[in-house]
Amino acid sequence: MTTHTNPASARLGRRPGANTTRQAILAAARARFAADGFTATTIRRIATDAGVDASLVMQFFRSKNELFAAVMAVPPGALTRFSAAFDGTDDRIGERVVRAFFEVWEVDADSAEPLMAMLRGAIVNDQAGEQLSGFLQERLLVDAITQRDVDDAMLRAGIVSSMLVGLVVGRGVVGVPALTEAERERLIELVGPAVQSVLVPAPRTAEDQESRP
Incomplete structure (x- = not known):
């Protein structure tokens, strides 16, 4: 049988x-x-x-970055685009970083929607906020700052990530009038040099070195 x-x-x-x-x-x-x-x-x-x-x-x-992005439903292309901003010379890197940040958070619909959802969750949930800030800080630390031999690398990464997230919160979540009404290119023009000064500090002069404790 x-x-x-x-x-x-x-x-x-x-x-x-x-x-x-x-x-x-x-x-x-x-x-x-x-x-x-x-x-x-x-x-x-x-x-x-x-x-x-x-x-x-x-x-x-x-x-771990890509795994986190998958968990948060962020397209891998958003990570690639942001990382690409750090390629090349230091000249105008601040502008490139701010432009790439705006592109993935506002321009590219595939990445903007899940990123904004993540951001809104971070505002009302402490754990989500810690995850987002840690993610952005490590991206900046790995992709930009550790390659440039600067002091206070962790602090600089934290400052830039806070600046960029603050812009998006003010523009896309809170709706600060001056930010929502401003052209994206104007914001890039204004914020780029500030990010540049944090990521790539100006070389110290002999006078600065003598006055430093």
Whole structure:
């Protein structure tokens, strides 16, 4: 007598596929980011929570930044565009950074909607706020400041991230009239030099070096 196996029943014992594994990693990451914040969360800890190897997490998501973006539903292209602003020489880097920030938060509809949702959540939720600020600070620290050998790198990253988020909050959430009425190019023109001065401080003169304690 031949026994026929129901294909549907056979599939129940299969090893979970790629999509199932990816969803398990995302769920673990979402819980870990919420519990520990962006900065303290590690790929290894997320992997342990998801019951997979850390290398498998990296196969699906190439970095903690990309994993965070996936959790928050931010398109990877937004990360790429922001990082690209730091390529090239230091000349006018402040302008490039502010322009890229506005593009991903206001111009590109695919990234602007989830980013604004993340920002609104950060305003009313302390944990979400810590995640967002830690994410932006690390992006600036890794992509811009550590490559430029400047003092107080962490502080500078925090200042610039606060400036940029403050602009978006004032313009897109709170609705400060002067900001909402201003042309985007005018804001870039005004804010770019300020960001430039923080990211790439002017070389110290001999007089500055002598007066420094």
